[in-house]
Amino acid sequence: MLVDIEITRRDKAYEWVLQWMTAHYQSQLAGPSRGAARHSRIESLIRRFTPGLHHLQIKTARINLPDGSQHTRFSLVPGQGKHIFRYKNAFIAVNRERITKSFDTNGEPFESVTLTTLYAHRHVFEELFQEAHALSVQNMEGKTVVYTSKMAEWLQSGQPKRKRPFDSVVLEEGLSGKILKDVREFLNARNWYLDRGIPYRRGYLLFGPPGTGKTSFVQALAGELDFSIAMLSLSERGLTDDRLNHLLTNVPPRTLVLLEDADAAFSNRRQADSDGYNGPTVTFSGLLNALDGVASAEERIIFMTTNHIDRLDEALIRPGRVDMTVRLGEATEWQMEQMWDRFYADADPEKTRKALFMEKARQTGLMGSVSTAALQGLFLYNKDDAEGAIAMLDQLASQQRASDGRTSSK
């Protein structure tokens, strides 16, 4: 009597199980198995009769190291074909298959892994999956998974990124904490919503000029909450109402949705773009429908961002669609000080240079008019040079005046 378990590529467990098998193989290849001689004999017999046993596949991954650099890592995963391995006292036959004639909605060939063992050993599957899951959780620790959309599916985009520290995005005093508290309260109120028949979801709208931390804040928030993040721009070409709706009803679990450029759904999209493009785009009613879509018991948290709040329709800012609207603006005095500290706290313990910096920022009229991104740029350029940052304020101010001139003459 045999039992088998099939895991298709579409299932989340697929990646973990392959990863786990790789780790398991490596530990088996590393040394003689601790099992008794009897086992080795059986194993060598099995090896002789299972042709695909050494058929490994190379998997190349870019990994982001904590210091920000990237490395390439190769690992061997069980390739297509049949394999056998031993786990605890059970032998497990693995068959990894690719059915090239059948494709999923992304146009990827359909794949599955089937594990087979004796009925008497069926309980090892449970342990195996638990180990595989634990391994994948461990690999994710301190990282944020980013999904992007491909056709109508969310696909993990590259390797999980190192979490962005929550306080590395400096919003106006108390603002990050306020948003974080609101999200936390929402996450704790699941039963409250369900008991009252209210769809369990919450929407946030972050608006403001470019470079004020909208995107970065949502990334940092996801890290803080241990959530993944699913990013989609509403101005993306080829994004139709249907696709948007499908994506928003199939958000991966524990994931913040980040819908960028919310205003795109409101512009007059019937006009062709400057390059003549007039393809499918999201419409206003399509966006509203997708936001109101079928309720699920899982939480759904959406952050929308825009640079043009004036282009949005009031219908969007209705509770249930957008519950909290937040403006992120140019750096205030408080934000400037915080950002200074993040870069130069060690180099300027007496804070004398900080005082000089703030004074000069006031004089040059930068206070409240420069974006936090520009400020970050200035500090990065003068990474170990607080004096340099102060000296460069003049230059930043004149750039700022030039760009203000450009926008006001538009």
Ligand SMILES: Nc1ncnc2c1ncn2[C@@H]1O[C@H](COP(=O)(O)OP(=O)(O)OP(=O)(O)O)[C@@H](O)[C@H]1O
């Ligand atoms: N408030 C902030 N605190 C710390 N860093 C910031 C802040 N605002 C911007 N930055 C930095 O500036 C860069 C751009 O920020 P980000 O992409 O989050 O801006 P944005 O508001 O989403 O802009 P856009 O409207 O153009 O999409 C990032 O590298 C980010 O680290």
Ligand SMILES: [Mg+2]
């Ligand atoms: Mg952005």
